[in-house]
Amino acid sequence: MSSDLKPSLAVWKFASCDGCQLTLLDCEDELLAVADQLEIAYFPEASSAMAAGPYDLSLVEGSITTPHDVERIQAVRRDSKFLVTIGACATSGGIQALRNFGDVEELMSIVYASPAFVSTLETSTPISDHVQVDFELRGCPIDRSQLLEVIGAYLAGRQPVIASHSVCMECKLKGNPCVMVANGTPCLGPVTHAGCGALCPTFNRGCYGCFGPAETANTDAMIAALNANGMGDDEVERLFHTFNAWSRPFRSAPVPVAPPIRKTR
Amino acid sequence: MEGLNTVGLVEVLTLDGLDDVVRVLRDQGRKVIGPIVRDGVITHDEFDSVSELPHGWTEDQDGGRYRLVPTGTDEVFGFSSPSTSWKRYLYPERTLLIRARRDNGTVEVVQPQPDAPAVAFFGIRSCDLVALGILDRVFLDREATDPTYAARRSDVFIVAAACNRPGKTCFCASMDTGPTPRSGFDLSVRELHGDGRHEFLVEAGSERGTELLATIASRRATTADLDTAQALHGRAAASMGRRMDPQDPPLAALDPDHPRWDDVANRCLACGNCTMVCPTCFCNATEDSTNLTGTEAERWRVWDSCFSIDFSHLHGGSVRSTVKSRYRQWLLHKLVTWHDQFDVSGCVGCGRCITWCPVGIDLTAEITALATPQQSAGRKGVPS
Ligand code: SF4
Ligand code: SF4
Ligand code: SF4
Numbered sequence: 001m002s003s004d005l006k007p008s009l010a011v012w013k014f015a016s017c018d019g020c021q022l023t024l025l026d027c028e029d030e031l032l033a034v035a036d037q038l039e040i041a042y043f044p045e046a047s048s049a050m051a052a053g054p055y056d057l058s059l060v061e062g063s064i065t066t067p068h069d070v071e072r073i074q075a076v077r078r079d080s081k082f083l084v085t086i087g088a089c090a091t092s093g094g095i096q097a098l099r100n101f102g103d104v105e106e107l108m109s110i111v112y113a114s115p116a117f118v119s120t121l122e123t124s125t126p127i128s129d130h131v132q133v134d135f136e137l138r139g140c141p142i143d144r145s146q147l148l149e150v151i152g153a154y155l156a157g158r159q160p161v162i163a164s165h166s167v168c169m170e171c172k173l174k175g176n177p178c179v180m181v182a183n184g185t186p187c188l189g190p191v192t193h194a195g196c197g198a199l200c201p202t203f204n205r206g207c208y209g210c211f212g213p214a215e216t217a218n219t220d221a222m223i224a225a226l227n228a229n230g231m232g233d234d235e236v237e238r239l240f241h242t243f244n245a246w247s248r249p250f251r252s253a254p255v256p257v258a259p260p261i262r263k264t265r
Numbered sequence: 266m267e268g269l270n271t272v273g274l275v276e277v278l279t280l281d282g283l284d285d286v287v288r289v290l291r292d293q294g295r296k297v298i299g300p301i302v303r304d305g306v307i308t309h310d311e312f313d314s315v316s317e318l319p320h321g322w323t324e325d326q327d328g329g330r331y332r333l334v335p336t337g338t339d340e341v342f343g344f345s346s347p348s349t350s351w352k353r354y355l356y357p358e359r360t361l362l363i364r365a366r367r368d369n370g371t372v373e374v375v376q377p378q379p380d381a382p383a384v385a386f387f388g389i390r391s392c393d394l395v396a397l398g399i400l401d402r403v404f405l406d407r408e409a410t411d412p413t414y415a416a417r418r419s420d421v422f423i424v425a426a427a428c429n430r431p432g433k434t435c436f437c438a439s440m441d442t443g444p445t446p447r448s449g450f451d452l453s454v455r456e457l458h459g460d461g462r463h464e465f466l467v468e469a470g471s472e473r474g475t476e477l478l479a480t481i482a483s484r485r486a487t488t489a490d491l492d493t494a495q496a497l498h499g500r501a502a503a504s505m506g507r508r509m510d511p512q513d514p515p516l517a518a519l520d521p522d523h524p525r526w527d528d529v530a531n532r533c534l535a536c537g538n539c540t541m542v543c544p545t546c547f548c549n550a551t552e553d554s555t556n557l558t559g560t561e562a563e564r565w566r567v568w569d570s571c572f573s574i575d576f577s578h579l580h581g582g583s584v585r586s587t588v589k590s591r592y593r594q595w596l597l598h599k600l601v602t603w604h605d606q607f608d609v610s611g612c613v614g615c616g617r618c619i620t621w622c623p624v625g626i627d628l629t630a631e632i633t634a635l636a637t638p639q640q641s642a643g644r645k646g647v648p649s
Contacts, residue, residue, distance in 0.1 A: 033557040148557065156555045165537060165573035168623070172541030173358045173568060177306040177348045180623045182331045190536035190623050204304065215574045216588055218534050225329070225534075225624045 007056035007155070009034075010042035012076050014062025014069050015096055015124060019141035020087035021045045021061050030148050037155055053079030057154055060133075063089040063096060063124045070121075070130065077131035084150060085127045088140035088243040092212050095140075097124040097246035124246065135160065138193050138211040140243035146195055163194045164215040167207050171198035179206055184229050188239060191217035191249065212244035219249045273469030276483035277457075277490055280341070283465050284315045285481045286452065290385040290422060298354060299387035305333055306348040318388070319344055326432040326616065327506075328625025336430075339463060342388060342456045345432035346615045350544035351386055351393055352400060355417045358568050362551070365562045381416035388426040388454070391443030392435075392615040396544035398449055402607045403547050422473070425450040429458070429497050433506030434616030436629060440511050442613045444501040445494075452478060455494045466494050507619070509629045513600040513610055514636040521593075525634045530589035532624055537570035539618035539626070540595065545611050550575065571595050600632055 011021055025046055027034065034040075041051040058080035064070055077083060085091050093100065099107055100123045108115035127133055137150055146162055153160035163169070167189035171178065179185040179201050187206035189198065195211040213219075219240070226236050233254045240253040278286070290297050296311050302319045303310070312318070323343045325332045336343045365374045389397075397418075404414035425446035428435070437443030446453045451474035455466040466486055469475040540546040550569035555562045569576050571594045577585040585591045603611035612628070619627045 030557060037557055149554070152555055152557050155557060156559055158553070158555070161552045161554060163573070163575065165570070165575070166535070168534075168536040168538050169541065169568075169570060169573065172538060175308070175349055175353065175358075177304050177308065177331070178538065178621055178623060181329055181621055182305050182348070184330075187623070190534035190538075216535055216586075218531075218588060221532050221534050221624055224532075 006037065006039040008041035008051070008054075009038040010053065010055035010058045010076075010080065011045065012042075012058060012060045012062075013045065014060065014073065014090065014127075015065040016062030016087065016089040016094065018045060018061070020090075020139075021059075023086075023142050023144050023147055024059070027144055027148060034148075034151060038151070054081065055079055056081050057151075058083045060085045060090050060127055061087055063093045063126060064121070064130055065096060065124045066120055068119075073127060073130050082134050082154060083127075083131070084135045084137060084154075085133050086137045086142050086147065088138065088210065088212060089124075090127045091136040091138055091247075092244040092250075093124045093126050093246035095243050095245070098241060099124055100246055101241070126246070137162070139195050140210040143195050143197075165194055166190050166214045167192045167194055167196065167198050167201070167211070170194045170196070171201045174198055174202060176201050179204055180225070180229065186226050186229055186231055186235075186239060188222070190214075190225075191219055191222045208242060209240065209250065210243055212247045213249040217249040219253050223254055273471070274475045274478050275466065275468045275486040275491075276478055276481070277486050278465045278467050278481060278483045280315060280463065280465070282481050282483050283341075283454070283467075286424065286467075286477065287313070287315055287387065289477055289480060290387070290424075293383070293422075295383045295385045295422060297385045297387050298351075300342075300344070300347050302333065306331060307333070307344050308348045309351065312387075315341065318342075323430055324432060326434045326620040328434070328619050328627050329622055330625065331620050338458065340429070340456060340458050342426045342428070342454070343430050343458075345428055345430065345435050346390055346392060346617055348542070348617075348621070350542060350615070350617065351389060351397065352544055352547070354384060354386070355397070355400065355414050355421070356404065356411075356547060357413070360413050360566045362564045362566055364564075367560050367562075379413040379416035381419070383420060384417075385422035385424060387424045389423060389446075389450075390426060390428055390615070391446040392437045392440075392613040393544050394423070394425050394446050394449050395437075395442040395613045396615070399545045399607065399609055399611070399613070400547060402609065403545075423450045423452070425453040427453070427455040427494075427498065427501070429456060429501050431501055431505050432616060432620075434619040434627075435505045435614065436507040436509050436616060437614040438502040438505045439508035440610065440612065440614035444505075445498045450474070455497065457490065457493050457497070464490075466490055505614075507614075507616060507627070507629045509612070509614065509632065511610065513604065514632065516597065516601050519597065519601070519635050520638065523635050523639060525631065525639070526589050526593055529592055529626060529631055530587065532626055533588050533592050534624060535572045535588045535591055536623060537572040538621050538623060539628075540570040540572060541568065542617040542621045543599075544613065544615055544617070545599075546570070548576065571598070596628060596631060596635075599628070 104122045150160045180187045185206045188209040189207040192209045193211040193214045236254050240250045318341050323336045325334050404411040428444040450470045453468045457464045469478045549566050552565045572591050574583045577583045599611040
């Protein structure tokens with residue numbers, strides 16, 4: 001295929017840690033195949049070449065946290081034929097969405113020496129709150145093979161094979177004994193979206209919910225089970241309020257309260 | 266006498282004799298798979314000698330709870346159903362169905378030969394043995410035979426083991442599927458333990474079982490041995506923690522508007538653990554994948570569950586979008602419509618779905634409540 005016929009790829013960053021973009025760079029062997037199939041038109045993290053849009057496929061990392069972001073995401077959408085969000089920040093607001101539960105003014109006064117210079121929104125919100133998203137890839141960070149699956153599916157013009165059921169199903173496909181049942185270890189697997197291959201339960205740890213809520217997550221029943229395993233409301237809240245705190249099913253678990261940020265000297 | 270197949274040889278072996286059985290099976294080139302302790306549970310894996318079996322371990326199983334507990338004895342089979350069922354050895358979690366390659370405009374499709382290692386199942390319980398019979402009906406005794414299952418199933422050597430210590434979630438006695446294996450084995454072992462003795466009453470259930478047993482140093486079983494085994498069977502059958510009516514209620518008796526459906530839907534996480542651990546659940550999804558350059562494609566069969574949304578996704582969406590409809594599908598298929606489809610219940614009473622449900626939902630309790638007529642509360646205020 002001659003290079004000007006290749007679909008173009010753009011990778012965008014909003015409020016995020018860059019971990020998901022790094023997952024793309026981490027693809028090593030497959031990265032060459034990706035570069036062979038797609039023209040990498042805009043990817044500041046990887047290259048200084050910044051071709052103008054429109055782009056065929058945009059991967060968007062990060063959440064919307066500033067007035068500037070609000071405008072920029074509209075421009076990204078206008079310039080993208082197919083827009084895929086990558087990671088927990090872009091799909092649910094990320095860890096930075098803990099601000100949504102508190103008072104941003106107060107938080108800024110704690111964190112910054114001169115808060116007057118900071119222009120920020122009261123909330124950190126997912127991309128889908130602002131523009132239409134064609135596919136959301138979950139994870140904090142995303143899984144390498146899932147990213148390649150999404151790109152491969154895009155190139156082949158088919159649906160990506162990305163399950164939206166629970167982590168428990170992956171856990172059982174691996175033959176793991178359940179850590180909740182066998183050890184009483186709190187595990188968010190039953191309400192968490194698959195994708196990690198049940199990484200933590202495979203190492204005898206409870207699931208932290210990195211991939212956000214599974215389809216039809218029954219958080220009320222999950223909270224009752226965590227309580228029955230001896231977890232108090234504070235602990236339950238800390239468990240749910242991490243990378244996907246602002247996703248709807250996790251948001252109100254168990255009660256919305258200010259994040260545990262303490263003033264330091 | 267319960268479970269004794271008088272056609273075959275019945276012998277009494279020592280622990281060393283039992284180890285000889287394992288050795289002979291291994292010498293036949295078989296992978297011998299049996300119960301072992303790992304990650305705080307009794308599961309299955311390949312093992313070399315009976316010393317690796319869960320000597321002195323039993324488990325405390327209840328709804329959503331499993332803990333290993335020492336028996337304080339040297340019993341080898343002092344536990345009940347292991348955490349995993351045996352279906353994965355015959356019907357693997359993931360199976361490659363076809364592989365296709367595109368080259369210069371031609372597409373070559375290859376169907377891989379099913380990989381069928383020679384294995385022996387050692388210590389399979391009566392409930393799980395009955396479950397294999399059910400999977401046989403599903404995968405073999407139909408118009409289409411499943412090639413992977415058929416290849417893996419054809420030559421499995423089965424050493425069954427009776428349960429002396431059923432768990433709190435066991436109910437094979439009421440389902441008439443245990444605790445002593447009745448048929449479908451090459452050898453069946455009953456551990457004779459107590460009063461200072463530790464021996465194994467071994468019965469052959471096939472010609473190759475008889476041949477193998479004849480090569481092991483043993484003594485002929487006496488009436489006293491058979492009486493001991495029978496007494497152990499009676500004690501085990503009387504100590505099941507759960508029970509269920511094997512005459513599962515007819516579909517018409519299960520009111521679709523019974524308030525219990527909403528009640529269980531509120532508790533159910535739709536996580537799928539129950540179907541994954543069930544020895545008879547066989548549903549799967551077909552996954553197609555392609556490589557980045559579009560030159561290779563693969564089709565895989567992967568275990569799926571009626572608790573996932575995609576499972577009932579037809580054009581336009583899932584026909585079972587609520588957890589209530591998914592729990593209902595599972596319970597009704599398992600206990601009611603399975604009879605119409607396969608002429609047998611889909612439940613063998615192993616209790617795994619109760620133990621391994623993270624919130625301890627118990628089908629024996631659900632079906633009892635659902636079969637008890639109650640005024641429907643309708644959909645009032647309950648998300649379904
Ligand atoms: S360990 Fe966690 S992910 Fe695995 S089955 Fe149990 S609850 Fe589900
Ligand atoms: S019954 Fe239990 S194991 Fe099954 S899907 Fe519901 S919560 Fe999960
Ligand atoms: S339905 Fe439950 S008790 Fe019955 S066979 Fe399946 S896992 Fe065992």
